[in-house]
Amino acid sequence: MQGSINGAVRNQIERNATIIKSIPLDVSKLVTEHILVESMKGVRAIDIAEQIKELFPEKSNARAELIARTETSKTSTALTRARSENLGVDWYVWRTSEDSRVRDSHALMNGVLIRWSDPPSPEQLDGEKRSYGHYHAGEIFYCRCYGEPVIGLDRIAWPAKVYYGGRIQRMTRKQFESIM
Ligand SMILES: [Zn+2]
Structure with missing residues (x-):
């Protein structure tokens, strides 16, 4: 390992x-x-x-x-x-540093479940004209965000925000289980 x-x-x-x-x-x-x-x-x-x-x-x-x-x-x-x-963990929760310096597009991602194989474009989701492409938490300049691996579903507050199908959706645990 x-x-x-x-x-x-x-x-x-x-x-x-x-x-x-x-x-x-x-x-x-x-x-x-x-x-x-x-x-x-x-x-x-x-x-x-x-x-x-x-x-x-x-x-x-x-x-x-x-x-x-x-x-x-x-x-x-x-x-x-x-x-x-x-560990076979496919999802993580996008976490920001939750202070005033967090850019708007990343504040939008805070708490969203992301699949490692499907990175989002935060700028696009935020409706900004400029896009830096698709990337994960922490993967762009001056970003202080990080990914918190989803080890179990019990610790997540449901319904939760999930990045799926190119948009952020609110899902119940059951809905999430059907796509994970
Ligand atoms: Zn960030």
Whole structure:
């Protein structure tokens, strides 16, 4: 089990490394390794991002901040997804940090059940003209959202909001059970 989690996270790190082209290779490796180790330890993405900023030569650089935050968050999501898939858990609950900095389109996603194989387009659902495509919680720049794996249905307040068929629907537990 640990092996395939490592594999999935390694893949994400490979992708990160190609995104982080603008920084020297040794720094890029340091950053990606750091993200992996800290994520596996269960350190929060926002805390990892703070640590990573220290690894950049130009500590106050806004780009360093953007890369650190975004890539840490993406890696964290990749890790959650890999763990979920190992356990046969297909759904997660989109969680925001529930503060004033959460963008409207993500506030709309808060508490919505999402299937890992069917990422939503929050901007589209929110009726915005601009779309960043379909993606999961934590997978877009400056996003601090995360996915909470749906381990059992007892802990969910029914009826619940579910992203299904390209829209957010309110479903009873029975309805959800019929599509899960
Ligand atoms: Zn977000």
